[in-house]
Amino acid sequence: MAAYLSDLIRRSLRQLPQLLPSSCALCQQSGPHGLCRDCRQRYFHVQPHRCLQCAMPTTLSTAHCGDCIKRKPAFDATIVATDYVAPADQLVMALKFNATLTLAPLLAQLLHERVDRARKFTARSQPTLLTAVPLGPQRLQARGFNQALEIARPLSALLGIRLEPRLLERVSETQAQSTLPLAQRRHNMRRAFVVPHDALLKVRGQHIGVVDDVMTSGATLDELAATLKRFGARSVTNLVFARTLAH
Numbered sequence: 582m583a584a585y586l587s588d589l590i591r592r593s594l595r596q597l598p599q600l601l602p603s604s605c606a607l608c609q610q611s612g613p614h615g616l617c618r619d620c621r622q623r624y625f626h627v628q629p630h631r632c633l634q635c636a637m638p639t640t641l642s643t644a645h646c647g648d649c650i651k652r653k654p655a656f657d658a659t660i661v662a663t664d665y666v667a668p669a670d671q672l673v674m675a676l677k678f679n680a681t682l683t684l685a686p687l688l689a690q691l692l693h694e695r696v697d698r699a700r701k702f703t704a705r706s707q708p709t710l711l712t713a714v715p716l717g718p719q720r721l722q723a724r725g726f727n728q729a730l731e732i733a734r735p736l737s738a739l740l741g742i743r744l745e746p747r748l749l750e751r752v753s754e755t756q757a758q759s760t761l762p763l764a765q766r767r768h769n770m771r772r773a774f775v776v777p778h779d780a781l782l783k784v785r786g787q788h789i790g791v792v793d794d795v796m797t798s799g800a801t802l803d804e805l806a807a808t809l810k811r812f813g814a815r816s817v818t819n820l821v822f823a824r825t826l827a828h
């Protein structure tokens with residue numbers, strides 16, 4: 582029954598382009614795919630060479646950026662759909678602050694294309710389980726939804742990888758990372774998460790894909806990956822829609 586349902590959901594998701602808004606989310610030109618061909622080509626087709634671990638643009642000759650070589654993050658890899666620059670940032674802001682939840686499947690689709698390419702062109706293994714960066718209960722209540730989870734749901738269906746929304750909990754209501762200078766963000770996140778008792782067996786030995794909307798300093802994702810590994814995860818790959826360029 583569960584297999585039948587997930588198959589049904591996956592088949593409906595293949596029809597996604599038809600369900601998405603009928604005009605381009607960036608230029609409002611009409612078209613059936615949520616994003617017109619011009620915008621897709623201009624903003625999402627050409628990708629810089631990126632650090633395999635943190636997805637920061639880097640030179641062609643190196644697999645890892647200087648920051649990851651100096652201080653190895655707890656996560657093993659990061660795949661992003663775009664840099665967090667105009668106009669792609671508008672999609673994130675509309676989803677997060679205007680609650681335009683219909684954009685989440687489009688962001689998931691753009692991210693899925695990058696994951697698919699990474700799988701084809703490198704020998705990277707696929708995550709065996711997906712989860713989303715959790716919001717603290719106060720922020721969740723104020724916003725009414727978790728944008729990372731909104732992206733993770735359609736992404737899970739597109740990838741055919743199970744989503745476990747409650748693999749991690751925030752143990753402390755941390756200050757919003759965006760309000761802090763970059764140097765303080767790592768400290769703010771320290772021991773902010775825990776794997777709840779009923780999720781312990783789900784984490785052990787898994788390659789976990791952690792979904793988020795934006796990666797800035799990487800401190801939240803680093804702490805999440807460190808927590809997952811402390812609880813027995815085999816490896817962690819971040820699947821993030823947009824990457825902020827300044828560390």
Ligand SMILES: [Zn+2]
Nearest residue numbers: 605608617620
């Ligand atoms: Zn367009």
Ligand SMILES: [Zn+2]
Nearest residue numbers: 632635646649
């Ligand atoms: Zn890096």
